[in-house]
Amino acid sequence: MSFQLIPDEFFVTSGSAVSPISDLNAFDLALHRAGVAEQNMVAVSSVIPPQAKMVPYRELPMGMVTHCVLAQMRGRDGDRIASGIAYAFRKDGYGGYVAEGHMFGDKEALDEELRRKIKEMERMRGIEFEEPVILSEELKVPEGEYGCTIVSLVFCGYRD
Secondary structure, three states: OOOOOOEEEEEEEEEEEEEOOOHHHHHHHHHHHHOOOOOEEEEOOOEEOOOOEEOOOOOOOOOOEEEEEEEEEEEEOOOEEEEEEEEEEEOOOOOEEEEEEEEEOOHHHHHHHHHHHHHHHHHHHOOOEOOOEEEEEEEEOOOOOEEEEEEEEEEEEEOO
16 A cells, blocks of 8 residues: 555745844744744645645644745845745646746736746646736845745645
C-alpha cells in the first residue's frame, strides 16, 4: 500500500510587516499577520489537484507541517516591495495551477507579471484556464526599517 498526500482544500492569505531589527523579524510578523506564523511552512510547487477547492481561512494547529505555495519579498530603507500569487483552474475541470512572484516595485506591475506567468503556463500545456485569481501585497519600507510582504496558497485538507 502506498501513501499519497493529495490536497483537497486550500486557502489564500497574505500579510506585510516592518521591523527595526531584521528582515527575518519582518518576515515573521508578516506570517503572523497572515495567520500562519505558528506553522512549519513547506514550500511546494504549483499544482492544484483535481477536485481541490478553496475554503475560507482556517486556523491550523501549532507546529503543523503545512504545505504551501509561498511568495515573499524582503526589502529595506525606502524600497517598494511586492509579492503575490495567481491561481487558475483548468476549463476542463482537471485541477489548476499557481504562479508566484515577487519584485522591487508596485502591486500593479507584479499583478501584470503574474498574469503573464499564468498565460505562459496555459500556453505550455496547450489547455485553457478559467480567469485567474490574483492576490498581491505591496509595501513601501520606511527608512531605517526592514520590510517583508508574503502571499501564500495554503493546503489545509487532504484526501482520505
